[in-house]
Amino acid sequence: MIDQKDFFRKLEGNFGENKPCVAYSKPGENIVKALLQLDNENYQVQDLSESGFVFAPFDPENDSYLIPAEKSERLEFDIQLEEDGAIPSDEENIDSVDFEYMEEDQKRHENLVQKGIDEVKEGNFKKVVLSRSEQVEVLDPDPIRIFKKLLKKYPNAMVYLWFHPQTGFWFGATPETLLRVERTKFNTMALAGTQLYKGETDVEWESKEVEEQLFVTDYILESLENLEGVENIKTSRPYSAKAGNLLHICTDIFGYLKDPENLKDLIETIHPTPAVCGLPRQEALDFILENEDHSREFYSGYLGELNLKTEQKRNSNQRNQENQQFASISKQTELFVNLRCMKLKDGNARIYVGGGITKDSNAADEWMETVNKSQTMKAVLVK
């Protein structure tokens, strides 16, 4: 552990030298971690047996970047947010930020959504997730300051700052777990449906949302059941999960891997999830790539720790020194879907937002949903 001033100084030093780095805090953890790559080589993921931090794009055909564990320095500090004011207090953040939209932006998105609804009604697919991106001028484009604000505002999200000479700066505060693996046990989630959070998580959901989320759960279960290396799959009951100013319906899905060294098949089966692509997957993916007027790049891709050796707390009851050491190191994979995210370039942020379209969707409501989702990033861009 180092103190947070040194942590941020080192992080800034790394991207100042154009070397890849990532700083992040996982949901509910009071620890901020970083991997600072020691050189400025471009490492890529080949078969997901690598160890490090992965940053993967939406389109599985494109390259996934890796900061390899063995080529980087690892840092961490405990968040003591209130202590020295290094992380700004919540009062500086306002909850809803008004931005002006061009009528054309709204029309363009609504037309895209309508096209998606029509295709669903024609039976070409059951669900498609359609997105747009929006450029916002940032008054204070200091990456560290933006990251600190995200940490303060979203303690229950996976909050990150990613820098790579090939991708530039990306930030996010995502609510969606793609995959967590501990020894042979894994979990993923089926996430769908959105409503504004109004101080209450015990809320009613409309049947449109309930049905949409059930599609997602069923689709993931079916894909997992067809996968050779996976067994003993179980689900939680659906519940409302808070994500910033929003609520979603979530079902946790658990299972066991026959060979925990082989994550490739599992990750290729679940990414891109129906929360960001649609179902059936290939038909939805083709429609997205053909019809969205922007490239998603890393939005709705995934990111996180891949086979990262992590030290666990030692069990002081254990007498045998060798066993103790054996028990203290474990491999950790914890990947998140890159939602509620933005790219920072030349003093501008590009915010990416989307929503799931089914036969019962309404284009104007879907536009509003993307406006609401964009607040997650906008709230940290205001002074």
Ligand SMILES: C=C(O[C@H]1C=CC=C(C(=O)O)[C@@H]1O)C(=O)O
């Ligand atoms: C695609 C996004 O959100 C997904 C995650 C949760 C709920 C969603 C929805 O209600 O449409 C989306 O599937 C996004 O934030 O850009």
